[in-house]
Amino acid sequence: MDEQPRLMHSHGVGMAGHPGLAQHMQDGTAGTDGEGRKQDIGDILQQIMTITDQSLDEAQARKHALNCHRMKPALFNVLCEIKEKTVLSIRGAQEEEPPDPQLMRLDNMLLAEGVAGPEKGGGSAAAAAAAAATGGVGADNSAEHSDYRAKLTQIRQIYHTELEKYEQACNEFTTHVMNLLREQSRTRPISPKEIERMVGIIHRKFSSIQMQLKQSTCEAVMILRSRFLDARRKRRNFNKQATEILNEYFYSHLSNPYPSEEAKEELAKKCSITVSQVTRINKVSNWFGNKRIRYKKNIGKFQEEANMYAARTAVTATSVSAHGSQANSPSTPNSAGDCSEGKRSLLSYSDFATVLD
DNA sequence: TTCTATGATTCGGG
DNA sequence: CCCGAATCATAGAA
Numbered sequence: 001m002d003e004q005p006r007l008m009h010s011h012g013v014g015m016a017g018h019p020g021l022a023q024h025m026q027d028g029t030a031g032t033d034g035e036g037r038k039q040d041i042g043d044i045l046q047q048i049m050t051i052t053d054q055s056l057d058e059a060q061a062r063k064h065a066l067n068c069h070r071m072k073p074a075l076f077n078v079l080c081e082i083k084e085k086t087v088l089s090i091r092g093a094q095e096e097e098p099p100d101p102q103l104m105r106l107d108n109m110l111l112a113e114g115v116a117g118p119e120k121g122g123g124s125a126a127a128a129a130a131a132a133a134t135g136g137v138g139a140d141n142s143a144e145h146s147d148y149r150a151k152l153t154q155i156r157q158i159y160h161t162e163l164e165k166y167e168q169a170c171n172e173f174t175t176h177v178m179n180l181l182r183e184q185s186r187t188r189p190i191s192p193k194e195i196e197r198m199v200g201i202i203h204r205k206f207s208s209i210q211m212q213l214k215q216s217t218c219e220a221v222m223i224l225r226s227r228f229l230d231a232r233r234k235r236r237n238f239n240k241q242a243t244e245i246l247n248e249y250f251y252s253h254l255s256n257p258y259p260s261e262e263a264k265e266e267l268a269k270k271c272s273i274t275v276s277q278v279t280r281i282n283k284v285s286n287w288f289g290n291k292r293i294r295y296k297k298n299i300g301k302f303q304e305e306a307n308m309y310a311a312r313t314a315v316t317a318t319s320v321s322a323h324g325s326q327a328n329s330p331s332t333p334n335s336a337g338d339c340s341e342g343k344r345s346l347l348s349y350s351d352f353a354t355v356l357d
Numbered sequence: 358t359t360c361t362a363t364g365a366t367t368c369g370g371g
Numbered sequence: 372c373c374c375g376a377a378t379c380a381t382a383g384a385a
Contacts, residue, residue: 258374286366287363293375294362
C-alpha cells in the first residue's frame with residue numbers, strides 16, 4: 001500500500017494530481033512524430049501539476065526549467081486563449097460600489113470627536129465640545145477635563161497606531177501580492193487590470209478591518225463620553241468663595257435680586273466659574289433661582305446670613321467710601337409688600353451703600 | 358446610615 | 372427666554 005506513493009515521489013513526477021492524464025499519455029500509440037510532442041507536453045503538464053508537491057527550492061528550479069522550455073510560449077498562448085474565453089464572466093462582478101454610508105458616519109463621528117483629523121486642533125476641539133456639553137466649577141472641573149482629555153488622547157493614539165499598522169500591513173501585503181502576480185505573469189497570462197482588481201480586493205478587505213477599528217474606537221469614545229457626562233451629573237458645590245460672592249450680590253440686591261446678563265457674567269467671572277459663557281451664566285441663574293425661591297420660602301432661616309452679608313456690604317461700602325462697587329445699585333425700589341424686617345434692614349444697608357456711592 | 362443643603366432639571370405661565 | 376415652583380439627585384454633615 002505504501003509502496004506506490006514512494007515510487008511516485010522517487011520519480012519526481014507524481015501523478016496524484018492527474019493520474020488520468022498521465023495514463024493517457026502512456027497509452028498513446030507509439031512511434032510517430034506527434035507522439036514525441038505529446039509526450040513532451042505531457043511532461044510539461046505533469047511538471048506543472050505537481051509543482052506544488054515539491055519543496056520550494058525544487059519548485060524554483062523546476063519553474064526556471066519550465067520557463068526556459070521550448071514549449072512554453074505555445075503553452076502560454078493556449079492559456080491566454082482559455083483565459084480570453086473565461087475572463088468575461090469575471091469582469092461583470094467588478095463594480096464601483098458607492099462609499100459605505102456607515103463608514104462615512106463613523107469617519108464623521110471620529111472627526112467630530114477629534115480622534116481622527118489633526119492632532120492638536122482635534123484635541124482642543126473635543127475638549128471644547130466636552131466643556132460645552134458639561135458644566136462644572138473652576139479648579140475641580142478642569143481636573144475632570146484633563147482626565148477626559150488624557151483618555152481621549154490615549155484612544156486617539158491607539159487608533160492612529162492601529163490604523164498605521166493596518167495601512168502598513170496592507171501595503172506590504174499588496175506589494176507582496178503584486179510581486180507574486182508579476183512573477184506569475186511570466187508563466188500565466190495576467191493583465192494589469194487583474195492586478196488592479198486584486199489590489200482592490202485586498203484594499204477592501206483591509207478597509208473592512210479598518211472599519212472594525214473605527215467602530216470600536218467610536219464605541220470607546222462613546223463610553224468615555226457617557227462616563228464623563230455621568231460625572232457631570234454629580235453635583236459639585238460651589239466653593240466657599242464663590243458662594244460668598246453670590247450671596248453678597250444677592251443680599252445687597254435683595255429688593256431686586258435679578259442680576260442682568262452682564263451682571264451674571266461678571267459674577268461668574270468673579271467666582272471663577274470656568275466653562276462656556278452660556279453654561280456659566282446658566283449656573284449663576286440657577287443659583288439665583290434657587291436662592292430666591294429658598295429665601296422666600298423661609299426668610300427666617302436666612303435671617304442670620306442676610307444680616308451678616310448686609311453688615312459686610314455696609315462695612316465694605318463705608319471703608320471703600322466713594323469707590324463702592326457699581327454692582328450695588330438696586331434698580332427698582334422694593335416692590336414686595338410682604339417683606340420682613342430683615343429685608344427692610346437689609347434694604348436700608350444696601351441703600352446706604354448706594355447713597356455713599 | 359439618615360438628614361440637610363444645594364446645584365440641576367423639569368414644567369407651566371407670561 | 373426668564374421666572375417661580377416642584378422635584379430630583381447628590382455632597383457633605385451628623
